[in-house]
Amino acid sequence: MLDKTTTNDQFRKDEFLQEELIEEHLQLERIISREKRLRKEAEGLLEGLRTLNESRNSQEMFEELLNVLNEFIPIEHGFIIFEQANKQLIIGMTTNPQVASITWESSDFLQRILSGKIIAAHDVSEIPAWRTQLKHGNPFKAASALHAPLSTQTHRAILVFTHSSPAMFNKKHVQLLEKFSPLTNQALINIEHKQELKSAVHMQTKKLRTAKENAEAANKAKSNFLANMSHEIRTPLNAIINFNALALEGNIPSTEREYIEKVASASKGLLGIINETLDLSKIEAGKLEIESIPFNLNEAINEVIDLLKITAEEKGLLFNTELSYPKNLIASGDPLRLRQILTNLIHNAIKFTDSGGIDFSVNAKPTHKNSTVISFTISDSGIGLPANELKNIFNSFQQADNSTTRKYGGTGLGLTISKQLLELMGSEIEVRSIPNVGSKFCFTLELINIEVDKSTDHQAINKTDKIEQALTSLKPNILLVEDNITNQLIAKKILARINLNTTIANNGEEALTALNEQKFDLILMDLHMPVLDGFQTAVAIRQEPQWAKLPIIALTANAIQTDIEQCASAGMNAHISKPIDIQTMYKVILDVLAPTEITSE
Amino acid sequence: MKIATAFSSNLNLKTALNETSDQLQKELGAQPNLILIYFTENYAANELAGLLDKQQAIQVHGCSSCLGLMDSNGFHTDEGSAFGIWGAHDPDGAYGSALVEMNNHPRQAGAEAIKQALTNAARAGEIPDLVWLSATPGSEESVIQGIQDVVGTDVPIAGGSAADNSVAGNWSIIANNDACTDGVAITAMFPSVKISYAFQSGYSPTQYTGVVTKASGRTIHEIDNKPAAEVYDEWAGGVINDSLGGGNVLAQTTFNPLGRKAASVGKIDHYKLSHPDAVTENRALSLFSEFSDGDEITLMSGSRHSLISRAGRVAKSALSVEELDASKISGALVVFCAGCMLAIQDDMEDVVISINEALETKPFLGGFTFGEQGCFVESGNTHGNLMISMVVFNAG
Numbered sequence: 001m002l003d004k005t006t007t008n009d010q011f012r013k014d015e016f017l018q019e020e021l022i023e024e025h026l027q028l029e030r031i032i033s034r035e036k037r038l039r040k041e042a043e044g045l046l047e048g049l050r051t052l053n054e055s056r057n058s059q060e061m062f063e064e065l066l067n068v069l070n071e072f073i074p075i076e077h078g079f080i081i082f083e084q085a086n087k088q089l090i091i092g093m094t095t096n097p098q099v100a101s102i103t104w105e106s107s108d109f110l111q112r113i114l115s116g117k118i119i120a121a122h123d124v125s126e127i128p129a130w131r132t133q134l135k136h137g138n139p140f141k142a143a144s145a146l147h148a149p150l151s152t153q154t155h156r157a158i159l160v161f162t163h164s165s166p167a168m169f170n171k172k173h174v175q176l177l178e179k180f181s182p183l184t185n186q187a188l189i190n191i192e193h194k195q196e197l198k199s200a201v202h203m204q205t206k207k208l209r210t211a212k213e214n215a216e217a218a219n220k221a222k223s224n225f226l227a228n229m230s231h232e233i234r235t236p237l238n239a240i241i242n243f244n245a246l247a248l249e250g251n252i253p254s255t256e257r258e259y260i261e262k263v264a265s266a267s268k269g270l271l272g273i274i275n276e277t278l279d280l281s282k283i284e285a286g287k288l289e290i291e292s293i294p295f296n297l298n299e300a301i302n303e304v305i306d307l308l309k310i311t312a313e314e315k316g317l318l319f320n321t322e323l324s325y326p327k328n329l330i331a332s333g334d335p336l337r338l339r340q341i342l343t344n345l346i347h348n349a350i351k352f353t354d355s356g357g358i359d360f361s362v363n364a365k366p367t368h369k370n371s372t373v374i375s376f377t378i379s380d381s382g383i384g385l386p387a388n389e390l391k392n393i394f395n396s397f398q399q400a401d402n403s404t405t406r407k408y409g410g411t412g413l414g415l416t417i418s419k420q421l422l423e424l425m426g427s428e429i430e431v432r433s434i435p436n437v438g439s440k441f442c443f444t445l446e447l448i449n450i451e452v453d454k455s456t457d458h459q460a461i462n463k464t465d466k467i468e469q470a471l472t473s474l475k476p477n478i479l480l481v482e483d484n485i486t487n488q489l490i491a492k493k494i495l496a497r498i499n500l501n502t503t504i505a506n507n508g509e510e511a512l513t514a515l516n517e518q519k520f521d522l523i524l525m526d527l528h529m530p531v532l533d534g535f536q537t538a539v540a541i542r543q544e545p546q547w548a549k550l551p552i553i554a555l556t557a558n559a560i561q562t563d564i565e566q567c568a569s570a571g572m573n574a575h576i577s578k579p580i581d582i583q584t585m586y587k588v589i590l591d592v593l594a595p596t597e598i599t600s601e
Numbered sequence: 602m603k604i605a606t607a608f609s610s611n612l613n614l615k616t617a618l619n620e621t622s623d624q625l626q627k628e629l630g631a632q633p634n635l636i637l638i639y640f641t642e643n644y645a646a647n648e649l650a651g652l653l654d655k656q657q658a659i660q661v662h663g664c665s666s667c668l669g670l671m672d673s674n675g676f677h678t679d680e681g682s683a684f685g686i687w688g689a690h691d692p693d694g695a696y697g698s699a700l701v702e703m704n705n706h707p708r709q710a711g712a713e714a715i716k717q718a719l720t721n722a723a724r725a726g727e728i729p730d731l732v733w734l735s736a737t738p739g740s741e742e743s744v745i746q747g748i749q750d751v752v753g754t755d756v757p758i759a760g761g762s763a764a765d766n767s768v769a770g771n772w773s774i775i776a777n778n779d780a781c782t783d784g785v786a787i788t789a790m791f792p793s794v795k796i797s798y799a800f801q802s803g804y805s806p807t808q809y810t811g812v813v814t815k816a817s818g819r820t821i822h823e824i825d826n827k828p829a830a831e832v833y834d835e836w837a838g839g840v841i842n843d844s845l846g847g848g849n850v851l852a853q854t855t856f857n858p859l860g861r862k863a864a865s866v867g868k869i870d871h872y873k874l875s876h877p878d879a880v881t882e883n884r885a886l887s888l889f890s891e892f893s894d895g896d897e898i899t900l901m902s903g904s905r906h907s908l909i910s911r912a913g914r915v916a917k918s919a920l921s922v923e924e925l926d927a928s929k930i931s932g933a934l935v936v937f938c939a940g941c942m943l944a945i946q947d948d949m950e951d952v953v954i955s956i957n958e959a960l961e962t963k964p965f966l967g968g969f970t971f972g973e974q975g976c977f978v979e980s981g982n983t984h985g986n987l988m989i990s991m992v993v994f995n996a997g
Contacts, residue, residue, distance in 0.1 A: 029867030119727055122752045124717075126726025167753030170728055 030440045041179060044071055047572060049185045062093050066161075070178060073173045075161040077141065083114060083156040093291070098139040105132055114156045116182070118148045118174045122167035144168045148177045152189045165286070222281070233274055233527070234557030235484065238579035242490045245582060264319045271579060276413040279340075283420045290424045294450045295335035297374070298327045301362060304342040312350050318357025325374060331447035337421050338445070342376065345441050346412035349380035352439070354380025371448050379440040385433040393431070394419045444514075467586045476521035476593055478502045481511040481515030481537065483529040487578070491524060491555065494582050508532025510539060515547060525572065527556040527563070535570040538561070542571035551592045602691040602794045602997055604932030606672045606964045610679040614644045616682040618652055625688040628964075633688030635696040635788065636821060637934065638663035638775070639670040639968035640684045642765040646773030653778055655919065658778070660698040660721060662788040663775035663795040664735035664969035667764035667939035668946075676949035678753045681766045687934065687966035689994070693793035697722025701774035702784040707740035710785045711747025721777075728752055729789040731796055731992060733934070734760035735774045736785045736844045739819075740969045741984040742891050744785050749982065758982040759798055761936035761970025768851070768878070768971070772784035794931065794995040797923035800975025802874050802901070802988050803911030803941065806860060809836035809900035816892040820885050821859075822824050824898065828884035833859070836900040844880050851878045855944040858987045859888065860901040864980035871977055873985035874901060889972050889986045903987070908945045912937065913955030915989045920959070927961040927997050935967030937991040943968040959981050960993070 048068045066078045079094035081104055089104040107129040113119055124130035124145050133140065142162035146169040150157040159181075163169070244264040248257065282288040305321060312319040349358045359379040364372050385393065394415050419429050422443055433439040478495060480502045482488045492502045503520070505511035507529040514520070523541070527534035534554060541547045554567040557578040559580060564575045573592050576585050605628030607621035617640075625633060640649065642665055653661050669678025670685045677683040689696075699717030701710045715732060719725050729752065736744045741762055748758055763772035774786040789800035790796075811832060824832040834841045837857040841850045860872030875888040890897075912935070920927055935956065942949060958963060975990035976982050 022829055025867070029869055032867065121726050122728050123726045126716075130726070167751070170755035171730060171757070172755060174728075289824055427771070 012331075020532070027435065041072070041176065044068055045180070045183060048180065059093070063095060065183070066095060070160075071148065072176050073161060073178075074163055074168050075146075076164055077158050077162045079162075080150065081110070081158040081160065089158075096140065102133070102139075102227075110158060113147045113149050113158050114407035116149050118146070118177050120169035120171070120174050121145045121147070122169075124162075129250055134524075146177065148181050150181070150185050152185070163348060173601050182589045184458065219285075230274055230278060231557040233270070233558040234578045235487070237271055237274075238490060239265055240273065240484045241579040242494065242582070246493055249497075263437045267579075273413075276417055279417050280413050280420075283417065283424070288421075288424065290337060290421070291334040292332050293334070294330050294332055295332055297325065297329045297447070298323075300335045300339055301342070302340055304346065308343065308346045308350065311347070312358055315350060315353075317353055317355070319349060320357060320359045322359070325362055325372070328366070329372065330450040331372065332450055333447050334425070334444070337425070341421055341443075342378075344418045345376075345378045348414055349378050349382060349439070349441075353380040356438070366449075367446070371446050373444055373446045375444045377440065377442045379438060381438040384437050384439050386435050387433075390431060390433055394429075399585045464583055464586075467583070467590050470594065471500065471586055471590050472498045474521075474590075474593055476500065477519065477587075479505060479506060479511060479514055479520040479523045480555075481523060481529070481534065482526040483507055484526070487526065490580065492587060494580060497582075498586065501565065504527035508534065508537030508540070511537055515541065515550075520550065522589065523550065524576075525552050525553040527554060527558050527567070538570040553588060553592055557584075602689060602694065602792060602931045602994055603629055603631070603965050604687065604689050604994060605843065606687045606932070606966045608669050608670070608672055608674065608677055608683065608684060608685040609944070610677065610683060612643065612682060612683055614648055614684075617644065618649065621684060621686045625686055627686055629690045631690045631702070633659055633690050634692065634694065635659065635689045635698075635790075636661045637687040637788070637966065638685070639666040639966060640664075641666060641669060641678075641682045642771040642773075643985045644684055645684050646775050646782075650775045650778045650780040658888075660696045660788060661777050662698040662733060662735065662786055663780075664680060664761070664786060664970075665763045665765060665772045665774070665944065665967060668969060670969065671935070671937070671953050671956075671967040673951065673953070673957055673960075673964050675953050678946075682780070684965050685871065686966070689792075689932075691793050695722045695724050695791040696788060697724065698786065698788040700774060700779040700781060700784055700786045702781050703737065703740065704783075707736070707743035707785070708750070709749035711736075711744035711787075712750050713747075714744075714787040714979050715748045715751045715787040718787045720959040722789050722791060724789065724791055727791070728756055729791055730757075731790040731792075731798070732756055732758045733788040733992075734758050734785070734974050735787075736760075736762055736972075737772055737774060737781075737783050737972075738762040738764075738889065741952075741972050741974060745982050745984055747785075748787070754981055756982075757798055757976035758974055759800070759934070759936070759976060759992050761938075761990060762972035762974075764939045764969060764971040772971070792907055792994060794997050795925065796992055796994050797919050797925050798976055798989060798990070798992045799915045799919035799922060800973070800977055800983065800985075800990045801911065801915045801918060802858075802860075802872065802903075803907040804856075804858060804860065804872070804874060804901035804987065805907070806870070806872060806899045806904040807836070807902050811836075811898055813892050813894055813896040813898060816894055816896070819889065819891050820881060820887050821892050821898075822883065822885040826853075829886040830880040830884040833857075833886055833900070841880060842877055845884055847880050847882070849879050851876070851940060852943070853877075855940050855987070856903045857892060857904075858901050860899045861896055862899075863983050863985070864977040870974060871980075872899065872901060873977075873983045874987040876938075876986035888962075890984055905945050905948060908941050909948050909951045910955055912952045912989055913959040915991050916956050917958035919991045923995075925993060925995055927959065927963065930960065930963050931994050931996040932963050933960055933965035933993045935965050936973050936975075936988075937967050938973055938987045938989065939969040939971055941987055941989075954995045 048065060066075055069075060077096040077097065079091050079099060081089050082092040083089055085107060089106060089110060091099055091102045094100050109127055109129040122144050123129055124142050125134060140162055141164050143166040144163050146161040148159045150159050241264065242259050247260055301323065309319045311465045346358060346360060361377045363375045364371050405501050422429050425445060427443050427445055429441060429443045431439065431441050478500060480488065482491065482504065483506050488504050495502050503514060506515050508531045525534045525538060536554050541550060541552065552572045554572050567575050574588050576588050605625050607624035609617035609620040611617040611620060636659055640663060646663065649663060668681045669676065671677065672685055677685065697718040697720065699714050699721055701714040701717065704711045719727065732748055746759055763774050765771035773780055773782045774784060776786040811824040813821050813824060814826045821829040823829055830841065830845055834845060840853045840857060841934040844850050854877040858874040858876045860874050862870050863873040864871040875890040877886050877888050879887040881887050972984060972986060973988035973990045974982065974984050975988060
């Protein structure tokens, strides 16, 4: 039997154990309850993160975030007061449009929040900062509010939740906001980031637009410069080249003839430089179009050989050719540009070769698609190039190194233009070179076969004498509209050379008068003239029905593509560039007056 | 935040005040922002309020305590006399105290007192972290309602009702330079640190339950349609049998208060307790808290041992609610039911030891009150009897 003391001790132990158990149980229940609360909050945070990721714009993001928080905090309205650089406080985002952009005076209350304190207010009307706002009514519809600090890289701000009933926010909400604030902050940073991005995109767009406008202006300036340069150089060149040509037709002593020939050669070189520059400009502007017309391949090749063989031989170089293709092949292509490429490459080979010679080979390989693949190879025994400099030789205005330009001259545009022309034709140029051994340039062209000319002794379709004869027999009455006396003289002499009469008008107005006084078969029209320029005159002529079909050929130092296009739009039929190439001028005139005379040949 | 306490047994109020103030300042190493005072009825509240330095920007809140007080140094009662102060140095926090006389309108007094306290804290309109309440006994439920009318039901309210040594109405409260014997003293607290609180009793429910079928104010006339005192006496095994004709039963009922379920944590119920103090006319039972018809009541059971150990458990519970570490707190405030203290007076040093063990001997001040107010973590603010209310302040 237990004595009373033992019983009491046992009772106390039991009582103690019972209390301990209850206490442990209580702790466990609290932990479970806390875990549930934390899980709910974590779910809220995850939902908030999802909202941040999915919202399309800042206002939507803000409203979605409030929806998430509304699970935990009784929010009727929310807004964010941003602190501006000048410390002014202004509402920048809100669910209540009535309070948008309202400014707040700085106060101890707002500064405490900006410094990091989350404050719940049971009655906003008791708080001086709010009282000022509520002086003239309560657009906020707020009796109680919860305020939390936010901060981004650039702004401090206050997030405010309001409720129309008093004492709706408490310590629990403050603690919740402590957890949710980083989320809200992130939202704000995202919003700011988006605004920054928007602003950056706007700035970038503006920059790009400015850059585009500048580029367009620069391009226009470049075009104007090219046009002016071309015009200003072509005008005196016209005189130099053509007076030289006319002089060489006369009977002059051999020494003087040699001098004049050198002047002629130098001025043609200068013209070549101008033409190359204009060509490159056209290619870069995407305005150079490759023609696809029937031409005799053998003739095109031989024209180049005829021209450059002499140059090579004059330099003491051998000029070997190996031509292996059907000599009567008529193919579709751009003979002018093919000649230009071959001339550039062969001329280049001659230029950089001091001894030895040039090998030019052309080989043909028919395909089963009614076309022929023509391989062109130009080899020389010239200075050659090291491998590391090869990559530069096709760049504009760049030769292997600057010393090359100084020694050998030239614009360095020939290879660039050739490469780009070939690319436009769907081909590529290959180059191999060994310093002091020589260089080899190769390319292929696939030309569509038109027909094989049966005639073995075909006549050149534009042979000089035929054209001249045809023109002489046509004997057109020509009106030359030109203000420059020298140019008047040159044109008149060139036409007189084949017995053609020319009437001169010094400007457009005189031209219109002349047209009314007599009948003309052709007008050669300069463009830049006082009183009435060439374009205006052409337009005026085309407006008169009786002159609607009167051939007008522009005769101008304006040789760039836009000028040619402008001439066509003003109603002119063709275009002859200054300096005038005599044979080209005859051919263009005949082409305009009697195209059948040429094609029938 | 730094907390310190000081105690004096000097019967001269001025000397006691000076001694404790000097000691407090020394302990804190700085001027406190807030002082809470527990004093026994022999110290005149009016005189105390008058002695407080009007020039100092210190908020002061005082409340009379039954027979003595306790702090981390022990239970202090020198022939029913003690004077203790608790001070907090928290320059980043905000505190405001106010006193409003009851004038038969306890609800309005509560509302007015909290508004004034918030204004004195320079935090008008804001929600405080805690409301520390000392009301004179009788209408604490209404006072709590009044406070909640202003700041809402979710602001924790803790504290205890003013007490005297013999339930003779010699209680008093003070706030700053005001004092009264029928009113509400409130301190609105905005500490710069985290706080945590608990409100519990040292009693367990028994199998005896019933429904209040007739009640008025703080008197239960009938339980299950029978005279309340008779039912209670039967449940409690005849502890008030000798007093069924009428009279004070405070001492006999201390271990058997009546409980009402106040909150549940999982399957554990928390009870708010009511201490029967007298049998009145028609064998009705007078208590220290209000009842209504329909209230479900349970006879609770306690023991000396459970009351001794409970204080430490409440301290541990307070720490656990906010997961505070006892080694990192700055101090605590404790309200311990005067009835419980009277029942285990000889063992009060053990109560202090149990609190010290839980709080690692951090400074605390405890008063013995005639009614306790606290916040059940799960169900809000309540006025009860035979309860322990505790608030713990983190260090920073």
